[in-house]
Amino acid sequence: MSGTRTLCCHVNTATLSFAIIYLIVNVLKLVGIFLTVSWDKPEYSVYYHESTALKGQRVFDISTNILMLVMMSISAVLVFFSQRKGPMFVLPFSLMMVAELSLSFLSLFNGAWGLPGTSSYKEMLQAVRRVSAMNEEDIGQFTMWYSVLFMVEILLKVYVFQVSMKCFYALKEKRVSAIHVDTGNAVTVKLPSYDEALKMKAEDTPPTYQEP
Template structure:
């Protein structure tokens, strides 16, 4: 016979960094919602002025047709991120686990494309860091056009550490949202079981008019 978990064990099962997975997922949803707005502003500035928020023009080397396709794809992905974040927040508030699936799929795709961006920067989603962008930003900050081998080694180590941390954070986000999905699903199933247990059907089938006429003589005889 399987023993039921105590209330303290049940609570600890849904905790992450001393916070409930539902609360953590809501914070994640708000963060990605704000991040999608910032990325949209960044893309608008890049299209309007040729430079992003940081003042970099890392797409100016692309041909016109490729830049149009790249910018259009970025706007579509940003819109998908915004909508999926809204769906997740609404699903968490209303305890609808299915609304979390779109965000989970997008984050899994983000991790996969982030790994592919190591081989080609064009694979990453908007906001994904890559080595070419890191070199350009470092050139702008340092005011140098070329770096020594020692400086390039330092930059590569720094980029590797930051990139690894970003991947780990994305994995944590996916794990947290999956746990929140399971919690909401279990909560919904428990609510349905309770409602079925105490559901009483007040409907009583009454006899028809003809049946009532046939039953009347029987009552008179008694």
């Protein structure tokens, strides 16, 4: 986790840039959910689109997706205050990257564990099939491209997590250095009290300076 530069910029600048992009994407996903719900599409719930979803299932699905996106957005906003408030404001963003990586891997086994606003392989394949007819060769190519893009997304999230942790340690080291600078040259002197100063004898005072 050492080092303060990545690619062509400082890790703080890179983390802030990733947080801005992350926030924009999450806001767009939230807007998409609200628009879809306002249009009252019954097939919104991607986890139950193959069968008629119960109202309670749809409400739970929508509410959890919105809550997850709000938490992701808040973690990105906290990064904006990390330069002034300290490294702990970067930590939620890093933890969200770990959560996204975990959900991405879990989505391979069960689509219900996927990221909010992100379609799984099965859902995307069905959407493409509705638009155009696909033979076995087309399905193979689609699967290959989906796998490549999925791995690129995973590697990108791992990279963002690594950069954010470097930013965390860089800010922590900067704060510790600032504390040492503020307290390193300080001298503690115990001054006598007022009563002790009055009781001092004349011989205790230093001799006056005389020129030779």
